[in-house]
Amino acid sequence: xxxxxxxxxxxxxxxxxxxxxxxxxxxxxxxxxxxxxxxxxxxxxxxxxxxxxxxxxxxxxxxxxxxxxxxxxxxxxxxxxxxxxxxxxxxxxxxxxxxxxxxxxxxxx
Numbered sequence: 001x002x003x004x005x006x007x008x009x010x011x012x013x014x015x016x017x018x019x020x021x022x023x024x025x026x027x028x029x030x031x032x033x034x035x036x037x038x039x040x041x042x043x044x045x046x047x048x049x050x051x052x053x054x055x056x057x058x059x060x061x062x063x064x065x066x067x068x069x070x071x072x073x074x075x076x077x078x079x080x081x082x083x084x085x086x087x088x089x090x091x092x093x094x095x096x097x098x099x100x101x102x103x104x105x106x107x108x109x
Contacts, residue, residue, distance in 0.1 A: 027045065027047065027070040027071055028047060028070075029045035029046060029047055029070060029071075030046070030047060030048050030067075031045075031046040031047075031048065031067055032044065032045050032046060033046065036077075036080075039076070039077070040074050040075065040076060040077070041074070041075050041076075041077065041079075041080040042072060042073075042074050043072065043073045043074075043075070044069045044071075044072045045069070045070055045071050045072070045073070046067040046068065046069055046070065047067065047068050047070045048065055048066070048067050049065065049066045049067070049068055050065065051065070
């Protein structure tokens with residue numbers, strides 16, 4: 001995206017460069033929740049905390065799995081729409097390269 005400023009023929013084009021600093025933390029997320037208001041979308045990326053169970057009996061006693069929010073991202077509706085489009089395009093490329101479309105399971109919420 002190249003923002004343009006000014007009016008008429010006096011427009012100025014400013015290039016935008018995306019970069020990833022070395023110190024940006026990376027998290028694995030196995031779930032996401034999405035909320036919205038009139039002005040923003042809030043994406044909460046979650047990580048399931050699986051308990052350790054040494055036996056089937058211990059596993060059967062587990063009543064609840066917790067999902068910890070590892071990061072939240074707030075974006076404008078326009079940016080959310082662009083994100084959806086980019087995810088859709090990338091998923092199509094992913095499926096074409098790595099998966100048979102019939103094998104794709106719908107994620108659970």
